[in-house]
Amino acid sequence: MASTRSSALVALIAAATTLLLAYHASAGRVLLGDLCKNTDYPALCSSMVKSKVNAEKATQSAINYLIVQMRQAKVTASTAKADKSLLEVCTEMYDDALADLTTSLQNLKSGDKPSLQTNLSAVISNLETCKDTFIDASAKLPFEKLIEHLQQMTSNSLALANALH
């Protein structure tokens, strides 16, 4: 009798635990889905915010991810085969973008949303300047896909920043 009761109790606890875990898992997914839902590149957004479920932490994670990719892109530009003076514009653009991203992290920390938005928007225009420089010179930009990828990541970061309160 006692053992029947205790095994019923164990089954009940197991069921409750399963429910609780399922609830937490789905709550996490829903929240993360919501954060990336209004970005233009949601799948890319998920890899940028990782498992962060808090909007501010997710934005911070996205900007840090972007900084790492931007540094790597700068290295790629330094070994690219193209006109040196055109490449120089892109290298300067990367430096400006990295400075703006560092400022963005400070803006995020201090809760200065308007500055955060302008600094992130400046990154998108910086990247555009690099592309335009090659277009205007009728030259082939060797890392165009990479620039577009960085623009997509910046767009996502801006969308996350726009959703902050």
Ligand SMILES: *[C@@H]1O[C@H](CO)[C@@H](O)[C@H](O)[C@H]1NC(C)=O
């Ligand atoms: C970036 O943020 C700073 C404040 O930290 C602000 O003074 C500056 O104007 C912003 N930059 C741009 C390009 O808007």
